[in-house]
Amino acid sequence: MMEDSTICHAALPNEIWIRSFAYLDSHDTAIVGYVSTKFLSLSSADSLWETHCRRRWVGKQYVERFVCKSDREGDGREYNGRVEYCMRLLSHFELTHMPPINMEMGVLRMHEPISWKESNIMAEIDSRRILMTxxxxxxxxxxxxxxxxxxxxxxxxxxxxxxxxxxxxxxxxxxxxxxxxxxxxxxxxxxxxxxxxxxxxxxxxxxx
Structure with a gap:
């Protein structure tokens, strides 16, 4: 069983995995990253997290602050959604149950997000902020x-x-x-x- 599962895992193109992950919500997509190094990279794909953000942000105000503006298409580099940084954020915040927080805007605006995964996490954390600037x-x-x-x-x-x-x-x-x-x-x-x-x-x- 395990051997067959491994063969199936390797045989499926990355694009199929990424499209499959799009049917999950953002929280479950992040959890997928704990399965394996390959899943961590695939579940951090920019196209996947842009879909999550666009879906989640419908009707939300002032989310343009978190739009990822970096253009990395065609640069020939492998990009994993800045996984280490994003997973560290996720380890500190249980985004589905995080309580309201007092946080100044500057804490989340130290840099513009360079991936849509960052965009999603930063927006979710900011949505719990209770002090208006x-x-x-x-x-x-x-x-x-x-x-x-x-x-x-x-x-x-x-x-x-x-x-x-x-x-x-x-x-x-x-x-x-x-x-x-x-x-x-x-x-x-x-x-x-x-x-x-x-x-x-x-x-x-x-x-x-």
Missing amino acids: TEELVHFRWKLIYDGNPSQLGLRKFNENGTYWSPYMGICEWFLGDNRLSFAGMTLLVERDPITWGWVVGRGQRTE
Whole structure:
């Protein structure tokens, strides 16, 4: 039985294995890497992890930060998805059960991901972060809701220089600290949306 299994393992082209792994979720794909050195390399294929990322990131906000931009096609090198680094990350974080973490953006942005496997892991870890950064606050355009009714005056913007323009109060200053956003005389709690990986400010309050 073992001998036949080994022969079958060797006979199948790498492309077939990679396509088969695409039917797994990202967590199980990572587990496959513990089977053998060959499976570790095959299950780290960039095309495979790009598929996982594109599938997982549907409806998620601000994930473009984690898109792998490196172009290694045709360079003649064997590439294994930077396996050692990725597996070390996985050994520290059980991604399916990892609790929320306080983590500054800079921790995950020490470098751009050079593989889609890195992209996936970095995005999953960041999705558990519960502190919003000023970078995110000024990046997004915000829909304001008053007394349960969306504002008809368009999306709002918080400027990098610490100012916010209110249609009712004009130019105001904003301050973000300890996941509380203060502006226009209000201080509102900031919470992570686990579905979209975005943020909600003032959930359930009169101004949201």
